[in-house]
Amino acid sequence: MCPDYEISIPHFYCLEYREGGRTMLLEIDFRDSVIYLDDTLVMAWEAPHTGETIAAAEKKRILDNVYEYLVRERGFKNVEYAGHKSV
């Protein structure tokens, strides 16, 4: 089953998350030896959805998806998230 989101890494300093016609840029520096995922990364949707509130559960779902993509799909070995560390 295809996920209902898309992720790309257009620059070394950010990850682009797209879902339901909305786009969010998560500021992750991929040069770092460890990538920490936490809810401070999930700031706001890009325009025209900038003002939309992002509830804690939605932030968690987005981060779960990002972790899934980075670790399971792409094989990143240095991601720390919610007590998990990929190896």
Add this chain to the structure above:
Amino acid sequence: MFGFAGTKSLKFWGLALALVFMTALPLPAATAGELPVPPVSVGTNQEALEYYLDLVEKLDVTTAIGKSVFYSGQGNRKLAEQFAIAEDKTTLEMTAGGKFLDDLKLFDQGSPLKPEQATRVWSRLSQRYAEQAAGDVFCFVTGARPTGVFTTVELPELKKNRKVGAMYNVSRL
């Protein structure tokens, strides 16, 4: 003055002359010094890594004296970029080499490198960026993590670099 045949003849000789000049004259420095084109494909991950580690040594990340800007930590990239634009300074990705490598999207799907290999390539470019810095440097590093590239790679290199003057944590000014 010229008929159809005359126009055709003029076009021919114009083209011929242009070709003679193009082959006889040396390429301008900017063209001759263009960045290498990455291969369409490389055999193995290891070959790709070797190619990009070699490439990264040739990329131009130089900045003028007192123009280098560094950043690390949440929210600092945007601040650094705004500062660099406003103050006529440069972040890594604003250098020719940094932009070139960034455009290759080495962390994205379809990259010839594994993520940890791409990290290694970028880490080396960041190190070179710190090696070439001269004069005062400007850092946006409040909240930078101890495992981040600034703390582990760029800062140690800046400290070793005798051309570097003062290091300002601009986000604290």
